[in-house]
Structures are given as structure tokens and as C-alpha cells.
Amino acid sequence: MKFVALLSGGKDSVYSTLLSVRHGHELVCCAHLSPSPTADLEGESYMYQTAGSDAVRVQVEGCMGLPFHTAEIRGGSVDTSLVYDGSSGAAAAGGAEGGHDEVEDLHGLLSDVLGRHPEVEAVSSGAILSTYQRTRIEDVCARLGLTSLSYMWRMSDQRRVLDSVLDDGGIDAVLVRTACPPGLTPRRHLGSR
Template sequence: MRFIALVSGGKDSCYAMHLTALDGNELVGLANLKPEQSGETDSYMYQTVGQDAIDLYSEAMEVPLFQRTIKGRPLNQEMEYENCVDGDEVEDLYELLADIKKSVSYEAVSCGAIHSNYQRVRAENVCERLGVKLLSPLWGREQGSLLKEMIDSKIEAILIKVAAMGLDPSKHLGKTIAQMYDELCVLRDKFGINVCGEGGEYETLTLDCPLFKKRIIIDQQEIVQHGHTMDEFAPVAYIQPIKMSLNEKIIKNGNGKAS
């Protein structure tokens, strides 16, 4: 099937896109909902930090990017989304995918949901209205093994936001998921956090994956404290990229030498 990948900049949507393509489906476009301003914006549906890198996704994969600014708010917070609500942020997703259909033919949409029924049922609602299939290859997976699988598949993603007990902005922001894997497992056992961060414990920015022909580089960044005070036990902060670029990927030949 020809599919559109919902991308947020994070590891889950990127890995879902990778698995969907690996299964023989054809990636024909990227769909992204962005906040009106750079930085962190409250949303129940969409990751809003790291949005400045999305344009580079399109260039890195040589795939068209379709974006829409988030206008709505999470008005309908029920677990089911049976009645469409004007002004709800879910309708931004519907309008984006409906607009894409006017110029690109596709039969499916990939989504990076793992255990969030809230997100999945809303994505399913939108896809049903558009007559396309929702593909959620990560759905229901055990998070520890899933994160290890992402790392082994060469997904390079860094922690771009932290918001959980045991995660320290000064120590953990900017570290890769490979560097953080053991520590995240420890925090899971100690505090019960979601290893993949689906509970909002942390968010990521994907810098490289098998579908990228070029690698994203953060050339300049700043650390932003979220809110007016730092929580003593679970401080919230994120990386705001200021300047980014793309670098050619180093490919090793059969002898292990770069070429």
C-alpha cells in the first residue's frame, strides 16, 4: 500500500514509519502537525518539541512533507472519539490528511502509538472517515524490548525533553536512547516510568534512521526550562535547536571501512 507517515520528530513515529516501509509498503509523504510557535505547547495528541527538525526529515528522505498548524485544543477528552467536535485538535489531523488526499493518492497512514488508546482511537476515527487504513506496527509491544529493537535497528534519537522523576536535564538531555537504555530500565523498576516515554516521561528527536539518506546535526541549541520553577523531584526542561543541518551519512563497506 501507498502510505503517509505521521511524524512528530520522535523515535516512535519514525520507527513505525520504518517498519511499515520494511513490510513492503511505499512511503509517499510525511504528515506533521506543528504548533504556532517553536517550543513546547500543551497537546494531548501531538509532540510539539523538536518541530524545527521536521523540514530536514523531508530533505533527508527525499519525500514530500505536508504540514498544518495546530489550531484546535483537546476539547473532547473522552476515551472514545465518536462525535467530531469543531475546534478539537483531532480535527486538525483530519483536515491535514484530507488536504493531502487532494494531491497524493494513498491507502494507509502509519502511526507510532504503543499503548495510548487515547491517541490510537482518534487516529482510527480520522482514518475511517477518510477511507484509509491505520497502520500501528508498535501497538501493544512490551516497551523494554521495543526500545532495544529501535536501538538495534539503527534509530539514533536523543532525549529532547525530560519530565519524570529520576531524569535530570543537566545529565540526560541530549543523550541517545542507546546511552539511556540501561538507566531507563532502572527507572522503570524503581519509579514505574514507561521505558519508551509514552507516559510523557521524556520525548525524543530522531537524528538518523535507516530511511534517512542524510543525518541531522544540531549545530546550536539552548536548554529551556518549562514553566516558571523547576520541580525538585521531576524537573521539566527541553532542548530548543537554534541551528541544524544535514550531513552525508558514512557508509561502511564489507571491510568495515568508511566510503
């Protein structure tokens, strides 16, 4: 199947893209939801990783040489229930809290991708353990007639995931952000491979 890769800027989404290609799927383009310029880059949404967002365009256009589609995260975590049903209209209309759900930003981005690349049939993501993320991606895919590719689902051992990425040979991993004090120190570790 021809697919679009959802990239966050982290290792999981990039490795999931590589696994999708290795399973015989054809990568057509990449997509990314970025935080608004006024958003707290240290704060994570329920749905999206925002740290490293500024590096995604370079990953895609500079390293992969593929079309890149991006949109801004405008919504918030309106519907935080485990099971998400965007087809009900409540999340898009704002639910009880007002505003629209951030999942609908993904729907809008993928709708735009389909308009530009109608051959796309599937979406890859780096969701590993978050049922919250996986079910929302699957909901958006179902509404758009797409298949969700999640080859890393339930790869719970983060050390194994990291070892797989580093030992794979298909990825040149570069550390672009640290977020685990007192572990890695930015001056010493950023930019290291």
C-alpha cells in the same frame, strides 16, 4: 499499500514508519502537525507530541528526501472521552466548550495530503499504548477511507522499543531533546548518537 507517515519528531513515529515499509507498504510522503508559534513547547496536547517539532522537516526533507506536509494545531482537547466520533460534527463544531477539537486538525491535514497524493491508502503512526490517540487516528482514517497502520501498538516495554530502534540498523538516532531531569543533561547528551 501506499501510505503517509505521521511524524512527531520522536523515535516511535519514525520507527513505526520503518516497520510499515518492512511490512511491504510504500511510503509516499510524511505529515506533521506543529504547535502554533505561541504554544508552550513543553506542554503536551492530549493528542500530539509537540517537543521536537522543529526537527521534523529536516528529518523528512533532509534525511528521507520525501514530500513533507504540515499544518498547525489550532484546536484543543474538546472531546476527551475515550471513544471519539468526529463524524457527529460536535467536535468540529466545538462541542460544549467551544473551539474545535485538535483531532479535526489531523483530519484537515490528511485531507490536504489526499488532495496532493490521491494514491495514499493508509496512515502510519507511532501510537503504542494510548487508546485515546489510536481511536482518534482510526476515526479520522475511517472518515477519509484510509487504513491505520500501527505496528507498534501494545509494544509496552519502552526499553525494548529503544533497543529495537538502536539495534535495527535502519535508523541513525540522534538525541535532539531531553525531558527527564535529573537523567540526561542537555549539554552532555544532545547531539549524541
